Structures are given as C-alpha cells and as structure tokens.
Amino acid sequence: MRSLVLLAMLGVMGLAFWAYQENYRTQATARDAERLSAEIGALRERLALLNAEWAYLNRPERLAELADINFDGLALVPFAPEQFGAVEQVAFPPDPATLIVREIVETRGSLGEGEEALP
Numbered sequence: 001m002r003s004l005v006l007l008a009m010l011g012v013m014g015l016a017f018w019a020y021q022e023n024y025r026t027q028a029t030a031r032d033a034e035r036l037s038a039e040i041g042a043l044r045e046r047l048a049l050l051n052a053e054w055a056y057l058n059r060p061e062r063l064a065e066l067a068d069i070n071f072d073g074l075a076l077v078p079f080a081p082e083q084f085g086a087v088e089q090v091a092f093p094p095d096p097a098t099l100i101v102r103e104i105v106e107t108r109g110s111l112g113e114g115e116e117a118l119p
Contacts, residue, residue: 067076 067074070076
C-alpha cells in the first residue's frame with residue numbers, strides 16, 4: 001500500500017514538473033509572438049514610409065524639373081511617335097510546348113500510330 005502511495009506521489013510530482021516546464025515554454029513562446037508582432041508592425045510602418053517617400057520622389061513635375069536641370073549631361077528629350085514600334089516587331093521567345101513537341105518529333109522521326117499531335 002505504501003509503495004502504491006509513493007508511486008502515485010512520484011507520478012503527481014512528475015506531472016507537476018512537466019506542467020511547470022510547459023507553462024514556462026508557453027510563456028516564452030507568447031513573448032516571442034508578441035515581439036515578432038511588434039517587429040512586423042514596425043516594419044510595416046517603415047514600408048509605408050518608404051512607399052510615401054518613393055511616391056514623393058517620383059512626382060512627374062519633380063522628374064521633369066530634374067530632366068531640365070540635367071539636360072546637358074543626360075540629353076533627355078520627349079518621345080516622338082516614330083520612336084514607337086508595332087507589337088509584330090517584337091521577337092517573342094517560342095512557346096515551350098511547341099519546342100517540346102518539335103523535339104519529340106525530331107527524335108522519333110514522326111508520330112507513331114495511335115499518337116495524336118498536341119494542339
């Protein structure tokens with residue numbers, strides 16, 4: 001009977017120690033979460049400030065003034081309509097699916113029976 005009571009007391013003490021450790025681990029995790037949340041808030045504020053500064057620095061009137069001030073060094077002039085090209089003049093890369101089909105056809109020679117070409 002005494003050994004059963006002693007074993008139960010040791011079990012309760014072990015569970016109390018485990019609960020104590022988990023409590024401190026949970027509190028530390030909650031502090032880390034609060035710290036990270038505050039850091040995220042500060043970084044969001046910084047990002048908003050940087051976005052506002054970027055918008056301020058990219059005002060069209062400011063950029064036009066800078067282009068005028070630095071005209072001799074930069075030689076910036078407004079675009080003329082003849083400087084623009086048509087979309088048909090742009091060399092787009094080939095479609096990857098077309099390249100794969102072309103490679104398969106070249107390695108096999110042609111499509112075998114029962115095989116269909118990809119659209």
